[in-house]
Amino acid sequence: MEKNKKDDDRSPVNGYLKYSGMGFQMIAIIGLFTYAGYKIDQSANHPVKWVTAILSLIGVFVSLYVVIRSVKS
Numbered sequence: 650m651e652k653n654k655k656d657d658d659r660s661p662v663n664g665y666l667k668y669s670g671m672g673f674q675m676i677a678i679i680g681l682f683t684y685a686g687y688k689i690d691q692s693a694n695h696p697v698k699w700v701t702a703i704l705s706l707i708g709v710f711v712s713l714y715v716v717i718r719s720v721k722s
Contacts, residue, residue, distance in 0.1 A: 671719060675712040682708025 686704030693700070 671716050675716060678712040678715065679705065679708040682711070 683701060683705040686701035687698070689700045689704075690698045
């Protein structure tokens, strides 16, 4: 009897890889936005690092959007 492709997609290993990959993806997105904000603040010599704070929050929201979109599909 042939295995159904949907049965293979639901194996615990596939789920583990999918969700751990999402975690690394979130870290990368947030890190990229934070690094960009840091570099902008550094080049503009801002006394308060507002750009870093704002871009890091935007990175959090973008990464959450990507994760929610990925979980829905």
